[in-house]
Amino acid sequence: MIRRDPAIASREARRDLAAGAFSVGLAACLAAVHFRQAGRLHDDYGAEPGPALLPEILLAALALIGLALLLRGFWIGRIAGLASREQKEIGSAFGRASLVVLGLLVAAMFLQSATGFGIAAATASALLAILLARQELRSLPRAAIEGVLVAAILYALFRFILGVPLT
Amino acid sequence: MSALLDSLGLLLMDPWALFLCLSGVVVGLIFGALPGVSSTMSLAVMLPLTFGMSTGNAMMFMLGIFFSSVYAGSVSAILLNIPGTPGAMVTVLDGNAMARKGRAGEAMTYALIASLFGGVLGWIILVTTAPVIAAYALKFASPEYAAVVFFGLALVAYASSGDTLRGLLAGALGLLLGVVGRDAITDVPRFTFGTAELQGGLDIIPLAIGVFGIAEALTAVETIPKTAAALPARMGRLFPGRRALLAETPTAVRGSAIGAFVGAIPAAGSAVAVALAYALEKRISRTPEAFGTGVPRGIVAPESANNACVGGALIPMMTLGIPGDSITAVLIGVLLLHGLRPGPGLYESQPEFVATVYAALLFAIVFTGLVAGTFGLRGFNRVLLLPRRILLTGILLLCLMGAFSVRNSIYDVWVAIAAGGAGYAMSRMGVPVLPLAFGVVLGPILEENLRRTLMIHKDWTVFLERPISLTLILISFAVLLGPLIWQAARSFVQRGSEGGKPR
Numbered sequence: 001m002i003r004r005d006p007a008i009a010s011r012e013a014r015r016d017l018a019a020g021a022f023s024v025g026l027a028a029c030l031a032a033v034h035f036r037q038a039g040r041l042h043d044d045y046g047a048e049p050g051p052a053l054l055p056e057i058l059l060a061a062l063a064l065i066g067l068a069l070l071l072r073g074f075w076i077g078r079i080a081g082l083a084s085r086e087q088k089e090i091g092s093a094f095g096r097a098s099l100v101v102l103g104l105l106v107a108a109m110f111l112q113s114a115t116g117f118g119i120a121a122a123t124a125s126a127l128l129a130i131l132l133a134r135q136e137l138r139s140l141p142r143a144a145i146e147g148v149l150v151a152a153i154l155y156a157l158f159r160f161i162l163g164v165p166l167t
Numbered sequence: 168m169s170a171l172l173d174s175l176g177l178l179l180m181d182p183w184a185l186f187l188c189l190s191g192v193v194v195g196l197i198f199g200a201l202p203g204v205s206s207t208m209s210l211a212v213m214l215p216l217t218f219g220m221s222t223g224n225a226m227m228f229m230l231g232i233f234f235s236s237v238y239a240g241s242v243s244a245i246l247l248n249i250p251g252t253p254g255a256m257v258t259v260l261d262g263n264a265m266a267r268k269g270r271a272g273e274a275m276t277y278a279l280i281a282s283l284f285g286g287v288l289g290w291i292i293l294v295t296t297a298p299v300i301a302a303y304a305l306k307f308a309s310p311e312y313a314a315v316v317f318f319g320l321a322l323v324a325y326a327s328s329g330d331t332l333r334g335l336l337a338g339a340l341g342l343l344l345g346v347v348g349r350d351a352i353t354d355v356p357r358f359t360f361g362t363a364e365l366q367g368g369l370d371i372i373p374l375a376i377g378v379f380g381i382a383e384a385l386t387a388v389e390t391i392p393k394t395a396a397a398l399p400a401r402m403g404r405l406f407p408g409r410r411a412l413l414a415e416t417p418t419a420v421r422g423s424a425i426g427a428f429v430g431a432i433p434a435a436g437s438a439v440a441v442a443l444a445y446a447l448e449k450r451i452s453r454t455p456e457a458f459g460t461g462v463p464r465g466i467v468a469p470e471s472a473n474n475a476c477v478g479g480a481l482i483p484m485m486t487l488g489i490p491g492d493s494i495t496a497v498l499i500g501v502l503l504l505h506g507l508r509p510g511p512g513l514y515e516s517q518p519e520f521v522a523t524v525y526a527a528l529l530f531a532i533v534f535t536g537l538v539a540g541t542f543g544l545r546g547f548n549r550v551l552l553l554p555r556r557i558l559l560t561g562i563l564l565l566c567l568m569g570a571f572s573v574r575n576s577i578y579d580v581w582v583a584i585a586a587g588g589a590g591y592a593m594s595r596m597g598v599p600v601l602p603l604a605f606g607v608v609l610g611p612i613l614e615e616n617l618r619r620t621l622m623i624h625k626d627w628t629v630f631l632e633r634p635i636s637l638t639l640i641l642i643s644f645a646v647l648l649g650p651l652i653w654q655a656a657r658s659f660v661q662r663g664s665e666g667g668k669p670r
Contacts, residue, residue, distance in 0.1 A: 012597070015333075015596050015597040015598075016332075016333075018596050019333055019336055019596050019597070019598050022596075023336050023340075026340075030343070030358065033358065033360070034357070034358070037357075039355065039356075040353065040355050041355050041356075041357065045353065047622050047625065048352065048353075048618065048622050049617075049618050049621045049622065050353070051350035051352070051353050051355045051357060052357075053617070053618065053621075054342070054346055054610075054613070054614045054617065054618075055343065055346050055357055055358070058339050058342050058343045058346070059343075061335075061339045062336070062339045062340065062343065065332060065335050065336045065339060066336070068332055069332055069333070069336065072332065095388075095389040095595075097388045097389055098385040098386070098388050098389055098591060101384075101385060101388050101563070102385060102584070102587070102588050102591075105381070105563065105567065105584050105587075106584060108567070109567075109577065109580060109581065109584065112577070113577075117568075117571070121564055121567070121568070124564070125560050125564055128556075128559070128560045128563060128564075129556045129557065129560045132388065132555065132556035132559055132560065133554075133556045143556055146554075146556070146557050146560075147556075147557075147560050150557060150560050150561045150564060151564055154561065154564050154565060154568055155568070158568045158572060162215075162216065162218070162219060162572065163219070164568070164571065164572040164575065165575055166568060166571065
């Protein structure tokens with residue numbers, strides 16, 4: 001796991017730390033939910049091991065894997081030196097363009113509840129096409145029209161051919 | 168064999184099924200040829216279209232996409248120097264070198280014929296070995312099944328991109344997602360957070376659409392090229408000559424055998440198979456230095472291997488219910504959607520369906536040969552010039568509408584978007600998403616068999632007392648811990664030798 005290239009080792013260490021922290025955090029949160037759950041989850045089912053067995057094994061595994069990742073991240077980071085120039089590049093789990101696209105998808109779902117699927121899909125599609133054509137400023141209006149057309153074709157396919165009630 | 172012949176006959180008489188297979192092949196050829204659209208993504212975004220189909224027709228459509236997209240990955244590798252799918256990453260080396268010499272047509276023909284050869288050999292291996300494995304697996308009891316699932320997850324965690332520890336994290340997360348909802352035995356809710364939507368558990372389809380469709384599209388958004396694709400100026404002749412083709416037969420046989428074998432190992436996948444096939448050919452060649460300069464063998468070996476992987480990957484799926492790769496994980500989703508759980512029981516209870524799957528793959532191979540052979544270069548040239556903004560916009564909309572159509576519920580769209588965001592973030596953190604999908608698929612099977620075993624035998628040591636489960640558990644631990652021990656031993660020896668050197 002220790003890379004000879006300090007930049008790569010530093011990147012791997014940061015990835016380990018991020019994944020480890022996520023894993024331990026998630027295990028802790030889910031364990032709190034699991035052990036505080038009322039009802040029959042923690043009852044004794046006699047010969048049957050019960051519904052709590054696998055979740056508890058998995059939560060323990062998730063926490064242990066997370067701790068192992070954290071330890072490895074600290075260890076590699078200490079050797080490689082975390083103050084690498086690459087830190088900024090990998091600081092975020094999302095690239096800017098992907099984050100905007102994801103935001104557009106979420107916004108389209110909120111818009112859908114107000115306007116229905118058709119208008120929301122057409123709006124999101126036009127904006128997505130414009131975003132993806134951002135390198136060529138001249139083709140932006142064309143991209144918007146293409147986006148609306150793509151949405152219309154897919155909407156027609158699902159609504160009228162497959163009979164999906166996209167309202 | 169008679170069931171297979173019956174299925175072939177029945178499907179030949181069914182124009183709708185043949186049309187669906189042909190449509191799948193065309194879709195797969197288009198998607199597979201486009202850089203940034205993997206076979207898994209193609210299947211994930213097209214999956215919702217199968218909702219209204221019968222299970223057999225759905226498999227005709229999906230296997231058409233599966234086989235043809237794996238072949239079509241070579242198109243952009245040869246013409247654009249960009250692998251269309253991970254399985255075509257090695258084809259780039261000699262395929263594009265040949266195209267740059269003005270022999271793109273020949274390179275495409277080598278790739279097509281090798282792919283068809285590999286597909287047929289992989290199919291023969293599937294048809295001949297799968298029933299034997301299934302017959303053996305029918306003797307498995309719950310401890311063996313639990314051990315098989317554990318073994319599959321261990322292999323996936325080890326073989327997935329990233330590293331084993333992060334693969335294990337994704338696998339554990341997938342298994343946890345698999346237990347969300349009401350327990351099948353006691354009806355007790357788990358991790359439902361009091362919501363009505365989670366009571367029935369997380370559906371694999373929106374998750375697959377998110378993880379393999381939306382997440383991959385988000386990655387493609389980041390890597391969208393600033394310049395338009397540049398196709399080779401001269402394509403050259405198409406047919407390299409019968410003698411030249413026949414000379415590559417031994418390479419195709421070796422590549423196909425490697426592909427089918429590697430494909431049958433859960434999660435090893437076509438990327439591993441093509442690398443092995445290429446490395447073997449280079450090693451046994453009298454002129455290894457010619458590899459990478461545009462030799463036909465450098466195209467035939469990886470292309471036969473990646474298409475033989477298709478048949479290989481279906482072996483663990485059909486016989487044990489374990490996905491061979493991410494694509495078969497999506498295919499398992501299709502079967503579960505239609506109320507079928509793949510595994511040895513399928514061979515006993517639904518032999519006609521098993522024969523239909525075999526026949527569907529054979530039709531997919533034949534149609535790929537016919538369509539790619541007929542429209543070949545002309546068609547692909549047009550496909551490669553398709554603006555990526557239209558493609559990615561279409562894919563993202565297909566994902567949203569497809570997720571909605573699972574249960575006509577906006578909740579499933581939210582699940583797909585969340586899974587897409589999570590899958591993208593995971594890949595940026597170097598955590599492979601494949602074990603997550605495997606975990607979701609295998610979680611319920613693991614839990615059912617684990618609890619049944621403990622209920623009957625009342626003791627964990629039963630897993631160590633039965634030879635098959637013991638062997639599988641030992642191999643799993645060897646796979647997981649072996650590399651760590653090997654690495655520690657190597658660094659210990661290195662340190663020892665460095666310490667012994669005079670300063």
